[in-house]
Amino acid sequence: MTERAAADDHALAAELAAAAGRLLLGVRDEVGFADGRALKDTGDLRSHEYLMAALAERCPGDAVLSEEGRSSVAGKRSRGDDRAPTRNTGEAERLSASRVWIIDPLDGTREFSEEGRRDWAVHVALWERDAAGAARLSAGAVALPAQGLTLRTDATGGASLVRDDAGEPDPVTAGSDAARRGLPREVPLHAPAPDAGKLRIAVSRTRPPEFVQRLAENLDLDVELVPIGSAGAKISAVLLGEVDAYVHAGGQYEWDSAAPAAVALAAGAHASRIDGAPLEYNRKDPRLPDILVCHPVSASTLLTGIGDVSDSLPG
Numbered sequence: 001m002t003e004r005a006a007a008d009d010h011a012l013a014a015e016l017a018a019a020a021g022r023l024l025l026g027v028r029d030e031v032g033f034a035d036g037r038a039l040k041d042t043g044d045l046r047s048h049e050y051l052m053a054a055l056a057e058r059c060p061g062d063a064v065l066s067e068e069g070r071s072s073v074a075g076k077r078s079r080g081d082d083r084a085p086t087r088n089t090g091e092a093e094r095l096s097a098s099r100v101w102i103i104d105p106l107d108g109t110r111e112f113s114e115e116g117r118r119d120w121a122v123h124v125a126l127w128e129r130d131a132a133g134a135a136r137l138s139a140g141a142v143a144l145p146a147q148g149l150t151l152r153t154d155a156t157g158g159a160s161l162v163r164d165d166a167g168e169p170d171p172v173t174a175g176s177d178a179a180r181r182g183l184p185r186e187v188p189l190h191a192p193a194p195d196a197g198k199l200r201i202a203v204s205r206t207r208p209p210e211f212v213q214r215l216a217e218n219l220d221l222d223v224e225l226v227p228i229g230s231a232g233a234k235i236s237a238v239l240l241g242e243v244d245a246y247v248h249a250g251g252q253y254e255w256d257s258a259a260p261a262a263v264a265l266a267a268g269a270h271a272s273r274i275d276g277a278p279l280e281y282n283r284k285d286p287r288l289p290d291i292l293v294c295h296p297v298s299a300s301t302l303l304t305g306i307g308d309v310s311d312s313l314p315g
């Protein structure tokens, strides 16, 4: 395998996530919103094929784990294309690899298919194991194509927010884009601390875990639950200060959280399982069913609060 500078990996993750995002904005224009299933499948598969081809060309020695490269999606087809999706690296090879790209070509597929929604994302993460066997997410990028933003890790060990000129106007909060237009193209990204006494918790729009309602009632804080689609969009909302935490349980996979967790950790946020254990990636079973992301100042309150309602956690 060729040795490549770590800086290249951060830049490549950001470049590929943003480029797949622009491709997805084009798919929305081309396919339209009348047939939601066709739009979802075409978006999932075109973004997957783009990322698989780009990674094969730019990093030929690396393994890839993509949501759309599992054998269970082999029958899915994109509009106007009868080819089966490119398969992921075989399991044995992936588990012994030292570099594995973990990608979600379209996170928040449902929201992608709903006109006017901007809470969907492209995730590109790199997992690496060093010579001593220590494993970690070493780079990651989350593109929010409809918001014209990419959140990414940097070679310095930090994270940054990159604004691009694509994107679609926000039909609800028209003001935020105008404010963003005044930003420089790239700014450092630091997870902001919550306001004292308050906590806005992002939850799934379509599958909010029941225990989060009990958690909200139990906390000695003014808690607001904010439904948002896509794990990447929710974690980005934490890092952008639009909410203060993301709590999820009941089901998810490595590709749903790898890239956003890489960016969150680099931006100084807390990101863990809901029992406080570290998030671990490139496992044999890619299920990673729960996650907590928040500013470190809120972590112990939330972990204790979740522990207190553990009798209502999903099995």
Ligand SMILES: Nc1ncnc2c1ncn2[C@@H]1O[C@H](COP(=O)(O)O)[C@@H](OP(=O)(O)O)[C@H]1O
Binding pocket: 067, 104, 106, 107, 108, 109, 110, 203, 204, 205, 206, 207, 228, 229, 230, 231, 249, 250, 251, 252, 253, 256
């Ligand atoms: N209970 C569950 N089981 C499996 N996957 C889940 C899940 N809840 C959420 N997810 C996945 O996590 C991502 C974010 O979900 P949500 O928008 O509901 O918060 C979605 O990814 P995809 O859109 O890539 O399928 C969704 O499929």
Ligand SMILES: [Mg+2]
Binding pocket: 067, 104, 106, 107, 108, 231, 255, 256
């Ligand atoms: Mg996903």
